[in-house]
Amino acid sequence: MKRLLLVLWVLLYLPPPVQALTPSEKAFLSAKKELEAFSRSPKVRYRRYWLRIINRFRRVYLRYPESPEAPKALIWTARLYRNLYGYSHRRKDLEEALRRYRMLWEHYPESPLADDALFEAARIYRELLKEPEKARQLEALILERYPSGDMAARLKPPPREPPSPPKAHLQRNHAPASEAPPQKTATVKRIRHWSGEDYSRVVVDLSSRVDYQDHALKAHRGKPPRVYVDLSPARLSPYLKPEIPIQDGLLTRVRVGQYRPDTVRVVLDLKSLTSYRTFYLGDPPRVVIDLLGESPPPRKKEVPLKPPGRRHYSLAQQLGLKIRRIVIDPGHGGHDPGAIGLYGLREKDITLKVSKYLAEELRRSLSCEVILTREKDVFVPLIKRSAIANLKKADLFVSIHVNASPNRRARGIETYYLSFTTDPEAMRVAAMENAVSNQSLSELQNLLKKILRNTKIEESRRLAARIQHHLVRRLSRKYRGVKNLGVKKAPFVVLVGTRMPAVLVEISFITNPTEARRLRSEKYLREIARGIAEGIRAYINGIQVARP
Ligand SMILES: [Zn+2]
Structure with a gap:
């Protein structure tokens, strides 16, 4: 009897047989x-x-x-x-x-x-x-x-009209992607989105470049506020669905349709909107729409009142600082190995190791929250990395990379922030990290004119300077001939659209025999992480001095 029950019990919990398809x-x-x-x-x-x-x-x-x-x-x-x-x-x-x-x-x-x-x-x-x-x-x-x-x-109209944004400064942009009108009709291939409480990024993937115009509509007669973008000349991929429901904080859904024979309209239905920006990126061609909700309330500067108990306050909390969450971005990953150097070293492995050490250092020395854009060897699109930082409401964004050059003697450390550049070396590094052609790079430079207004350039430059200084100083104590290539600016896709101070560190050259040998040792990678962490700490202390 017992055995029968056991058999019945086993049968009950066996997975159902795989059903053949009709x-x-x-x-x-x-x-x-x-x-x-x-x-x-x-x-x-x-x-x-x-x-x-x-x-x-x-x-x-x-x-x-x-x-x-x-x-x-x-x-x-x-x-x-x-x-x-x-x-x-x-x-x-x-x-x-x-x-x-x-x-x-x-x-x-x-x-x-x-x-x-x-x-x-x-x-x-x-x-x-x-x-x-x-x-x-x-x-x-x-x-x-x-x-x-x-x-x-x-x-049906929504039950309650969404409150119209208090400081609505709805922009109306007529933004041709270039001076010369495109010849080809582009296909709208895919729509991706990353969406959160007060920030959303929608990416419209295209087969070729296209002109676009964006518009915003306030909430009106029960209709939600909307942003729409007309792409032309363009048509829909046969595989595109007309609607993507999202229901995630700011963005409720995305609709796409052939609005006119030569125009595709992408409509974003929103809960609320304070501002938005659109930009075109080439290689591969896409139009990016960033939606910004109401900015988060200013963070309180006082020390929390809770009794400390066993948990002690972070340095940031003790100083009443604004830096609580840092996003670290290990460059490349998955099918994108980044630069390949001597000894078969791959940039993507080094950046991940350094990022993990850096996260450890920051958690220990600043007790702040640290988020990595990837924890494993996976591919994350550049455009998603900055979106993660925005979605997580990070206070700082640090992207880790390893430099490479056809010239084996090239060596040293440099830290970048997002801006225009005329420096050919900086352009070379940007082209390498963006994995784009030089032509797209000059387009990116043009784009910067439009979006830099919303970027924390001065803060980013200060953060870059601190990291560069402390990283070089720390390594110089233990290693010979550490070369300081300085703080530079360049148009990096991974930094475009970030809402917080954001930098990109090129920690060494994977193609230089001396530095490649060092990059193989865990000790060197740990020292790099410590140096960057010290730079971040100095930056935070600098804020404290600047704003007593
Ligand atoms: Zn890289």
């Missing part, structure tokens, strides 16, 4: 896979390939009309016709899309996609065909038939 599931998944490959291939320029992929989905709903995959396949044929319109500009394609949306809500009224079909069709009427009356009819249908669905929720 034929309709298989067919749908393979069509979806093909679509994914198609959207990334140059075939998107040819109509016949579009029709072929549409046919793949069509076969799914024709062969398996009763399956749960049928309405899914149907909505994809509709979306594909709608996106094909971005390339063809043929009204007939829009009509084909509308016909399929209609099939969905008429033949599959019970499907959870029925209200999506109505919603997406309404948008085509309103935005592309300029027939608002038809759009309103479909929206009325949504509210009538699917009053508790997610599309109805989008149509």
Whole structure:
């Protein structure tokens, strides 16, 4: 009996057998896979390939009309016709899309996609065909038939109007990405976002450069405040979904659509907005939208009143300082090894080790919170690294790198902050760290004119000076011939858009025989971490002196 119970118990906890896919599931998944490959291939320029992929989905709903995959396949044929319109500009394609949306809500009224079909069709009427009356009819249908669905929720005004930002200085920028108009029509490939309480970054990935205009709208008649960016000439990738729900603090969702035959509009619906900035980055081409919510309340300067107990106050707390959280950025990682030097040394391994030592040092000597942009050997995009620092509301951002040069004799230590430069050596380092061409680099220089206003340049320069001084001093005590290359400025993508003092340290040259040998020893890496930590400490003390 006991044994029987045991067998029953084991059976109960065994994982369920892996379910084989049904034929309709298989067919749908393979069509979806093909679509994914198609959207990334140059075939998107040819109509016949579009029709072929549409046919793949069509076969799914024709062969398996009763399956749960049928309405899914149907909505994809509709979306594909709608996106094909971005390339063809043929009204007939829009009509084909509308016909399929209609099939969905008429033949599959019970499907959870029925209200999506109505919603997406309404948008085509309103935005592309300029027939608002038809759009309103479909929206009325949504509210009538699917009053508790997610599309109805989008149509209803929010229960409470979000408070309009108190110090709303909404900018209105008309920012061509360059003087010369681009020739090619760009494809909007993907939309990424990193979103937090009072800061969000949205990245629109493009196939080629594009002109863009950004606009902001205040909350109005129950509609939330919005930022929208028009990209032109541009069209949608067939794989892009029209909406990305986010619901994360500042940003509630991102919508994207073919607003005019040659214009893609990206709309960001917001809870609140105080300011925003947009900029273009090349290599790969993308438009970045940074949203800034209300700035966090000024941090209190007094020592906390809680009895200390066993926990003792950090130096920062004792001094009543503003520096509580530091983000350290170990350069490169994953498929990006950074510079490869002598002895097969890889920059990404060294930066991670030094960053971990540095985190240890800072936690111990300043008891402040330290966050690393990566803890392991993984790839993190440059544009995400500064976003992490902003999202975490860091007070300082320090990016760790190792220098490299075709000239083996090049050696030394240098610390950078973000600004224009005319120094060819600084340009070389920036080109290397940004992994971009020189042309993109000069574009980046132009971009700086626009965004430096919001950057803490003077503070960053001071932080760079302290780190450089203390790092060189510390290493010089133990090693011979440490070369001080000084504090420099250059346009680094990883520093663009940071809201706090931010620097990039090139700790040594991986290509110099002496320094490469030293970089192999843990002792040297620890000394570097200590030197940088001392610099950060001196910077913090400097703030204290400057603001008694
Ligand atoms: Zn690097």
